[in-house]
Amino acid sequence: MSLAKKAITGIIWNFAEQLARRGIGVAVTLLLAYFLTPEDFGLVAMMAVFLALGGTLMASGFQQALIRLKEATQLDFNTAFYANIALGLVAYIILYNAAPRIALFYEQPDLVSLIRVAALAVIVNSLQVVQVSILSRQLNFKAQLKANLPAALLSGLLAVSLAYYGWGAWALVVQMLVSAILITVFLWMQRIWRPSLSFCFTSLGHMYNFGYKLFLSGVLDIVFKNMYVIVLAKVFSSSVAGIYFFAEKIKELVISQLVTSIQTVTYPALSTMQDDDVRLKVGYRKVLAMTTFLMFPTMLFLAALSQPLFEFLLPKKWWPAVEYLQLMTLAGLLIPLHSINLNILKIKGRSDIFLYLEIIKKIMSALIFFVSIDYGVTGILIGQIISSVLSYIPNSYFSKRLIGYSVRQQLTDFLPGLVSSAVIAGFIFSLQAWVQWWALAELVVFGLLAGLMYLLSANLLKLHAYELTKELVLKKFKKVKPKGE
Structure with missing residues (x-):
C-alpha cells in the first residue's frame, strides 16, 4: 500500500474513532440541552479557554515532536513523559491560583470551584501523551478507539444522569474529568508502553526546540478562538455565550472531527x-x-x-x-x-x-x-x-x-x-x-x-x-x- 493510501486509510479509521467518540459527545450534549440552561453552558464556555491553555502548556508540542522523530528511543519517551507530568502540575497550580481572578473578571463566583476541579484533567491527560504519540507513529487508531469510545460513553451517561438530578454546570465538568481519567486508564491497560527511570536533557532540548514554537502557536490559536466567548460573556451575557458555545459544540462534530483525523494521520504518515x-x-x-x-x-x-x-x-x-x-x-x-x-x-x-x-x-x-x-x-x-x-x-x-x-x-x-x-x-x-x-x-x-x-x-x-x-x-x-x- 502506498503511503498516501495508507494515510487515507488511517484517516478513515481515525474518522471512525472521532465519529464514535464525538458522535457520543454530541448525542450527550443534545440530551444535556434538555436538562441544562444556556447559562450552564455559558459557565463552561467561560473557563474553556483557560483549561485549553493549561492543556497546551502541559503538552508543549512534545507529542508532535515525538511523532516527527525518525528514530524515537525509550529515553526520548521517558523524557517526554516526565516533562509532561511536570508541566501538567505547573499548569494546574497556575489554574488553581488564577481561578478566583477569573471568577472576578466574569463576576461568576461559581467558576472558582468549577475551574479547580476541571483543571485536574490537565494532570490526568499528561499521563497519556506518550501512549498517544506511539500509537500515532504506528497509525494504530484502532487502539485509540478502544480507549476513547467507552470513555466517551461512560462519562456521557454519567453527565446526563447528573444533569437530570440538577447538577447544572457540574455535570459538564464531571464529564470532562471522568472522560480524561477513563481514556488514560484504558490506554495504560493496553500496555502500549511503560516508563523507566531515565531522563535526558539533550533529548529534552531537542524536542523542546521544535515543540515550543508549536506551543506558542497553540497558545495564540486558543486565545483567539476563545476570545469570542470571552467577549460574548463579558459584553453580552452568559446566556448568549452559552448559546454560542453550544452551536460551536455541534459544529465540532463535523469540522473538528475530520480536521483532527487529517492532522492526526497525515502528520505521522507523511513525516516518513x-x-x-x-x-x-x-x-x-x-x-x-x-x-x-x-x-x-x-x-x-x-x-x-x-x-x-x-x-x-x-x-x-x-x-x-x-x-x-x-x-x-x-x-x-x-x-x-x-x-x-x-x-x-x-x-x-x-x-x-x-x-x-x-x-x-x-x-x-x-x-x-x-x-x-x-x-x-x-x-x-x-x-x-x-x-x-x-x-x-x-x-x-x-x-x-x-x-x-x-x-x-x-x-x-x-x-x-x-x-x-x-x-x-x-x-x-x-x-x-x-x-x-x-x-x-x-x-x-x-x-x-x-x-x-x-x-x-x-x-x-x-x-x-x-x-x-x-x-x-x-x-x-x-x-x-x-x-x-
Missing part, C-alpha cells in the same frame, strides 16, 4: 517521506482532494439543514443557535485546507514559520474582530468568515515554497467540489422556504436529495476527487469481501 518532496506533494494532493470532497458537502449541507435539525432535536430555548451554527460552518469551510497546509510546515520541521504565520494571522484576526464587534454576534461570525478566507493566502504560500504545491494546483483539487456543494446547498436551503413540512421529514427528504445530487454531479463531471474516493472504497470493499464470492 519528509525528505522526498515529489512523493510528499503527490500524497498531499490526494489527501486534500479526497478530504475536501467529503468535507465541503457535509459542512454546507449541515448549514442548509440546521433549522429543521434544531427544530427536531432541541427545545426552543436553543433555536437562536441556528444562525450561529450556519455562519460558524461557513467560517470553518477552509479549515481542512489550513490544516493540510500547516501540516506541511510541521513535517518539514519549519515550526518557526508556523509560529510567524500564527502571529501574522492572529493580528489580522484581532483587527477584524474589533471592527466586527460593533455589529453584534452576527457581525463577529461574518468577521470569522473573512478572517478564514484571508488566512488561506499565507498558509498556502509556503506549501508552494516547500514542496511546490501551488495555490492554482490546490484550487484545481478542491474548487469543483466546493462549487458543486455550494450550488446544491443553496438549492436545498431555498426549498425550505417553499416547503413547510415536519422537521424530520425535511431532514430526511432534503438530506437524501442533497447527497444524491452531489454524487450524481460528481459522477457526471468526472471529478478527480470522486474518482480517487471511489477507487479507495472499492479496493477496501474487495479486501473485506469473503473469498469464493
Whole structure:
C-alpha cells in the first residue's frame, strides 16, 4: 500500500474513532440541552479557554515532536513523559491560583470551584501523551478507539444522569474529568508502553526546540478562538455565550472531527517521506482532494439543514443557535485546507514559520474582530468568515515554497467540489422556504436529495476527487469481501 493510501486509510479509521467518540459527545450534549440552561453552558464556555491553555502548556508540542522523530528511543519517551507530568502540575497550580481572578473578571463566583476541579484533567491527560504519540507513529487508531469510545460513553451517561438530578454546570465538568481519567486508564491497560527511570536533557532540548514554537502557536490559536466567548460573556451575557458555545459544540462534530483525523494521520504518515518532496506533494494532493470532497458537502449541507435539525432535536430555548451554527460552518469551510497546509510546515520541521504565520494571522484576526464587534454576534461570525478566507493566502504560500504545491494546483483539487456543494446547498436551503413540512421529514427528504445530487454531479463531471474516493472504497470493499464470492 502506498503511503498516501495508507494515510487515507488511517484517516478513515481515525474518522471512525472521532465519529464514535464525538458522535457520543454530541448525542450527550443534545440530551444535556434538555436538562441544562444556556447559562450552564455559558459557565463552561467561560473557563474553556483557560483549561485549553493549561492543556497546551502541559503538552508543549512534545507529542508532535515525538511523532516527527525518525528514530524515537525509550529515553526520548521517558523524557517526554516526565516533562509532561511536570508541566501538567505547573499548569494546574497556575489554574488553581488564577481561578478566583477569573471568577472576578466574569463576576461568576461559581467558576472558582468549577475551574479547580476541571483543571485536574490537565494532570490526568499528561499521563497519556506518550501512549498517544506511539500509537500515532504506528497509525494504530484502532487502539485509540478502544480507549476513547467507552470513555466517551461512560462519562456521557454519567453527565446526563447528573444533569437530570440538577447538577447544572457540574455535570459538564464531571464529564470532562471522568472522560480524561477513563481514556488514560484504558490506554495504560493496553500496555502500549511503560516508563523507566531515565531522563535526558539533550533529548529534552531537542524536542523542546521544535515543540515550543508549536506551543506558542497553540497558545495564540486558543486565545483567539476563545476570545469570542470571552467577549460574548463579558459584553453580552452568559446566556448568549452559552448559546454560542453550544452551536460551536455541534459544529465540532463535523469540522473538528475530520480536521483532527487529517492532522492526526497525515502528520505521522507523511513525516516518513519528509525528505522526498515529489512523493510528499503527490500524497498531499490526494489527501486534500479526497478530504475536501467529503468535507465541503457535509459542512454546507449541515448549514442548509440546521433549522429543521434544531427544530427536531432541541427545545426552543436553543433555536437562536441556528444562525450561529450556519455562519460558524461557513467560517470553518477552509479549515481542512489550513490544516493540510500547516501540516506541511510541521513535517518539514519549519515550526518557526508556523509560529510567524500564527502571529501574522492572529493580528489580522484581532483587527477584524474589533471592527466586527460593533455589529453584534452576527457581525463577529461574518468577521470569522473573512478572517478564514484571508488566512488561506499565507498558509498556502509556503506549501508552494516547500514542496511546490501551488495555490492554482490546490484550487484545481478542491474548487469543483466546493462549487458543486455550494450550488446544491443553496438549492436545498431555498426549498425550505417553499416547503413547510415536519422537521424530520425535511431532514430526511432534503438530506437524501442533497447527497444524491452531489454524487450524481460528481459522477457526471468526472471529478478527480470522486474518482480517487471511489477507487479507495472499492479496493477496501474487495479486501473485506469473503473469498469464493
